[in-house]
Amino acid sequence: MKLMKSYEEQLSLEVEQRRMTVELIKLISDLWYENNIELLLFRNQLIDRNASEILNLLDYAKEFVQKPISISNVLKIAKKIREMDLPPAKIDIGKLAYVFHLTGETDMEDFVLKKLGDAHNKNGIKPKDVVLYGFGRIGRLLARELMSRTGKGVQMRLRAIVTRGQITKEVLEKRASMLRKDSVHGYFKGSVKVDFEQQALIINGTTVFVISADGPEDPDYTKYGIRDALIIDNTGAFRTEEALSRHLKAKGADKVLLTAPGIGNVPNIVYGVNQHHFDPDKHSVFSAASCTTNAITPVLKVVNDTLGIKHGHIETIHAYTNDQNLVDNMHKKYRRGRAAALNMVITETGAGKAVSKAVPELAGKLTSNAIRVPVPNGSLAILNLNLQTKTSKEDLNAIMKKYALEGDLVEQIRYSLSNELVSSDIVGTLEPAIFDSHATIVSKGGDNALLYVWYDNEYGYSHQVLGLAKYIAKVRRFAYY
Structure with missing residues (x-):
């Protein structure tokens, strides 16, 4: 018969688990902001999570894979990753722990070295400027995610938002307010300020220009220091190849991604399924479907x-x-x-x-x-x-x-x-x-x-859009997940 732990033993175990989780949280933050290495737990984001959230994710992971994945396991893996001096990467430490248990190996540090050792051969990405054309439901969620996941800025950099109409101080304040607060998705976990002199939003300390335009070809992005930008069109107003190609006439624009189903010859892509059928070097207009x-x-x-x-x-x-x-x-x-x-x-x-x-x-x-x-x-x-x-x-x-x-x-x-x-x-x-x-x-x-x-x-779709955007911009990091 299995003896139940005493209250004091249970409390001591809980305290130790939380202590290790806090240590893991610091490693997650250091790796992200210093090395642009993003740690996940079975595809769940770990950045800005608290101890209780991470322990709950671990409980889900153990039930999902039916393996004894513990906080000590993932902490040991994270420590080894910190020592390895890896290039920018996206690494699922839950998946690593799961595969380790499957293989039956005994030396976890050696296992991590073998699995991640070739990461240096898959590096060499160039940061990509991003412009959001339209700032509705999807546009604001993309802005939240782009700014939350900027890290050291080696992948995609949100540089501007394009809207119609005059940009007054009142308009900027309203745009900022709608980015800060959302009735469905709650508060943005970051700071949003208004700089009317520059006609910009200062998001997490970074300037994002707000540009007024009547048509896709109107903005001159180079005036704002933006070059070879990926334009993400969230308006749904331009859905044919001809209409979307108008974006490419704007100075500083390079590629266009529509966040709605494209019409005619526009490639409709479900990221993860068919993106490899379309070479970003040969195509300039893309759709993320619905x-x-x-x-x-x-x-x-x-x-x-x-x-x-x-x-x-x-x-x-x-x-x-x-x-x-x-x-x-x-x-x-x-x-x-x-x-x-x-x-x-x-x-x-x-x-x-x-x-x-x-x-x-x-x-x-x-x-x-x-x-x-x-x-x-x-x-x-x-x-x-x-x-x-x-x-x-x-x-x-x-x-x-x-x-x-x-x-x-x-x-x-x-x-x-x-x-x-x-x-x-x-x-x-x-x-x-x-x-x-x-x-x-x-x-x-x-x-x-x-x-x-x-x-x-809204949210799940926005992440598909960002996955496809990274593919188009050729800023996909080494990944293990």
């Missing part, structure tokens, strides 16, 4: 690659957006004129068709529709799939768990272990697809499956 397409495509690719999909239907239960009316009023589209916070609204989505641009094998196999519901953020896609290979709920979940843990889609798929998951729980999740393992349904015959995929249609 939030729904980014949520369902990674999961559909996994199912199609492993079991095969005959055909299927995608139904999205989507948070309402700014495109809908707050109260009943005229709208160019049917049903969207009704009050968004009071109604479930059936509407169309092109996500099912858009998937085939990233996974051509699924062309013509999927139908899709959407229901907008009265929540401000947090959405759910229900994938009803007829499979080529019969399976079971247990086997299908095992497949998804494997791909969430290893392979090319670990940044895109989060495997949820909770049977209490609801939409507010996924707000702020980095991955664009949260696979709800407890909700999976497989027919008795094994050839039909219902999969439930949650997604933060």
